[in-house]
Amino acid sequence: MLMCRDLARIGSDYIDGKLRPAETISVRMHLMMCKDCRSFIGNLRESVRLIQSHSDYRMDEDYATRIDGAINDALTRQRGK
Numbered sequence: 001m002l003m004c005r006d007l008a009r010i011g012s013d014y015i016d017g018k019l020r021p022a023e024t025i026s027v028r029m030h031l032m033m034c035k036d037c038r039s040f041i042g043n044l045r046e047s048v049r050l051i052q053s054h055s056d057y058r059m060d061e062d063y064a065t066r067i068d069g070a071i072n073d074a075l076t077r078q079r080g081k
């Protein structure tokens, strides 16, 4: 069974359609049961869409590091539950 931390790790590959079929099914099953991951994937998908709609935009290193930090914080909070 896929755990929330697995989904956090492979979520962007799921959105990009890069997962193997068996993994995709596991993700979908997890999303059916897990509200937190549904909103996580929803937010991730929205971010990807925004980034793709600004494809000439380059994220600067500082900003990327801050986002990484925010994601890690969110994951830590989720694990604490």
Ligand SMILES: [Zn+2]
Binding pocket: 003, 004, 007, 030, 034, 035, 036, 037
């Ligand atoms: Zn989950």
